[in-house]
Amino acid sequence: MFNFVPHKEKFFDLFKESAQNALAGAKALKEMFDRYDHPQESWKKLKDLEHEGDRITHRTIRSLNQTFLTPIDAEDIHALTTALDNVMDAIEAAGARMVLFRIESPTAEAKELCEIIVTSTEQLLKAVSHMPRLDDIDEYCIEINRLENAADDIYRKAIGRLFEDGTSPMDVIKWLDIYEILESATDRCEDVANTLETIGLKNS
Numbered sequence: 001m002f003n004f005v006p007h008k009e010k011f012f013d014l015f016k017e018s019a020q021n022a023l024a025g026a027k028a029l030k031e032m033f034d035r036y037d038h039p040q041e042s043w044k045k046l047k048d049l050e051h052e053g054d055r056i057t058h059r060t061i062r063s064l065n066q067t068f069l070t071p072i073d074a075e076d077i078h079a080l081t082t083a084l085d086n087v088m089d090a091i092e093a094a095g096a097r098m099v100l101f102r103i104e105s106p107t108a109e110a111k112e113l114c115e116i117i118v119t120s121t122e123q124l125l126k127a128v129s130h131m132p133r134l135d136d137i138d139e140y141c142i143e144i145n146r147l148e149n150a151a152d153d154i155y156r157k158a159i160g161r162l163f164e165d166g167t168s169p170m171d172v173i174k175w176l177d178i179y180e181i182l183e184s185a186t187d188r189c190e191d192v193a194n195t196l197e198t199i200g201l202k203n204s
Contacts, residue, residue, distance in 0.1 A: 011070065011077055012131045014060045018084040019128040021056060023121040025049040025091040026185075030114040032095055033106040039099050046095040053088035057081055071132060076199045083192040087124070090185035091117065097181060101174040109158035113151055113182040120147045120189040127196055134200035141193040151186040155179055 025046060032042035060081045064074055098106070127140035158179050162172050 010063055010067075011060065011072075012128075014056060014063070015080060015084065015128045015131060016125070018053060018056045018060070018081070018088075019121070019125040021049055021053045022084060022087040022091065023118070023125050025053070025088050026114070026118040026121040029091050029095055030111075030118050032098070033111050033114045036106055039095075039103075043095045043099045046092045050088050050092035053085055057085040072199055072203060076195070076202065080192065080195050080199065083188065083195045084124075084128075087121065087185065087188040087192060090181060090188050094178065094181045094185065097174075097178045101178070103174065103178070107158065107161075107175070109154050109161070110178065110182060112154050113158075113179070113186070116147050116151045116154070117182070117185045117189070120144050120186055123147070124189055124192055127193065134196065134203060137196055137200065141197050144189050144193040148186045148190040151183050155183040 028042065028045050028049060032039060032046070036042075061078070064070065064077050064081075070077060097103075123140045123144045127137040127144075130137050130140075159176065162175055167175070
């Protein structure tokens with residue numbers, strides 16, 4: 001059965017839930033890298049948050065399929081839902097690599113990237129929390145873009161160090177993958193910002 005009344009709060013609340021979950025994941029990842037005393041337990045927490053993100057995504061898509069009149073275009077709801085889910089997926093993937101690759105300790109650059117991921121997801125939550133108003137989220141989207149550029153700089157510096165410090169070929173392979181995933185998490189945050197900007201332009 002379709003709902004013929006646009007449930008604005010339903011979709012915007014779900015977006016906010018997803019952003020809050022991504023922020024919780026980012027903080028859990030940072031804690032994992034900062035302390036790194038029980039990485040297996042930290043990864044379990046990340047997996048639980050990733051599963052919660054999937055549940056929020058499924059609820060949103062189910063509501064979208066059951067709602068005839070939506071507060072913004074259905075395709076934009078789907079795009080934003082997917083973009084938010086991808087942030088949490090990347091965060092969990094980074095934690096997974098640390099355990100699966102049996103990494104003994106995080107690098108300074110990896111910790112820096114985790115810090116940027118936390119700040120980026122904080123900005124995401126602020127931006128999403130402004131919905132349905134979209135005319136005052138530019139500052140958050142601009143900051144997310146700046147943070148993504150900063151993450152690129154750290155990523156390049158980290159890759160350079162791998163080939164300067166006499167790192168073993170196996171460890172180089174492992175850290176190349178980990179750095180790429182950490183940097184991709186900031187890319188996924190930028191995807192959300194770009195989606196929000198597109199929605200804003202269409203609804204201005």
